[in-house]
Amino acid sequence: MHQIFKIRLNQVLVSLLPVLILSTTSAADVHYEWLFSDAAGTSISKSVTSGTHKARWIGDFNDSATNGSGQFVVGRTPKSESDAFFPLASSVSESETFWVIVEVSGWEFNGKTASETMRVGLVDNAWHGRTPDTFAQIELRRTDSEVVSVSGESFGSKADPIGPLDLFTDNQTEPVTLALRIEKSERAISLFKKTGSEDFQLLGEGKTSPSREMNYMRLGFTGYFNAKNEHLSIDKVAFTTRSPMETP
Numbered sequence: 421m422h423q424i425f426k427i428r429l430n431q432v433l434v435s436l437l438p439v440l441i442l443s444t445t446s447a448a449d450v451h452y453e454w455l456f457s458d459a460a461g462t463s464i465s466k467s468v469t470s471g472t473h474k475a476r477w478i479g480d481f482n483d484s485a486t487n488g489s490g491q492f493v494v495g496r497t498p499k500s501e502s503d504a505f506f507p508l509a510s511s512v513s514e515s516e517t518f519w520v521i522v523e524v525s526g527w528e529f530n531g532k533t534a535s536e537t538m539r540v541g542l543v544d545n546a547w548h549g550r551t552p553d554t555f556a557q558i559e560l561r562r563t564d565s566e567v568v569s570v571s572g573e574s575f576g577s578k579a580d581p582i583g584p585l586d587l588f589t590d591n592q593t594e595p596v597t598l599a600l601r602i603e604k605s606e607r608a609i610s611l612f613k614k615t616g617s618e619d620f621q622l623l624g625e626g627k628t629s630p631s632r633e634m635n636y637m638r639l640g641f642t643g644y645f646n647a648k649n650e651h652l653s654i655d656k657v658a659f660t661t662r663s664p665m666e667t668p
Contacts (some may be wrong), residue, residue: 424460447658448473449657449659449661450660450662451471451473451512451660452472452475452506452567452659453469453470453657453658454467454468454470455655456486456490456491456654456655456656458486460488461481464468464470464479464484464639467492473512475666476505477504477506477639478546479495479501479503479533482497482505483500484641484645487661492653492654494538494651495521495650497644497646497648498642498643501586502640502641503552503638503640504639505543505546505552505639506636507546507635508542508634508637513634514657516600516603516604517661519599519602519656519659520541520542520556520599520602520637520658521542521570521597521598521664522538522558522598522654522657522658523655523657524560524592524595524652524655524658526596526653527590527592527627527653528589528591528649528652529568529650530628531643533644534563534567535562536643536644536645536650537559537561537562537640538560538561538648539573539640539641540557540558540598540639540640540641541554541557541566541637541638542554542557542633542636542639543634543638544635546636546638546652553576554574555628556574556627556634557572557600558570558599558611559583560569561584561614563564563584565590566589567586567588568583568588569584569586570584570587570611570613571584571585571589572600572609572610572611572626574609574626574629575597577630578629579627579628579629580626580627582626583623583624585624587613587623594616595616595625595655597615597620597664598611598613599614599664600612607628607629608627609625610625610626610629611626612665
């Protein structure tokens, strides 16, 4: 009887093995992810991550918080911090390909001066009040009264950035996903965008600098986001090995 039970138990475990492996792999794919499902008024430093690794952003932005509907709404002025960081877990660097992803439900930029800028990516070092040494990052910037550009930035010796590319206007009502793929050993970066229900589109390819490493994740804002009715609403920020083009 015990032998029969043991055989059947082994059969069940073997049959479940692919499911267990898939579940473990899928969970491990998303290292850090913020979906901003916190209560309204939660600052970025207190927002909870749903990724495999738990982390808290170090740094806060004035007049910027979750709205209780799954969005982080930016109203920052230059009086506050311009960056928030957190250190990446050492185990993260074992992977070869990474994705930095930001999903934005929309924006309206109507300040008198085109200054609104968002940066999401990876840096070598983290300094508040000083420009960090960027490894690779996504930049969304209002460059003219009605023009918003996107870049895949990298800096340092032998770096080859992507853009800037003038892709949007100052008023965006459709959701936008921006994704930066990083292939570590190749020092390669690729920038993608998705607008609304469209498929992802490759915007360009570049290179990172061999003199810089990815040690911290950065979320940064510069410029004024506080004109009347002005807003930038962020749905998601993630650092993952899972392509956003894959079905979870």
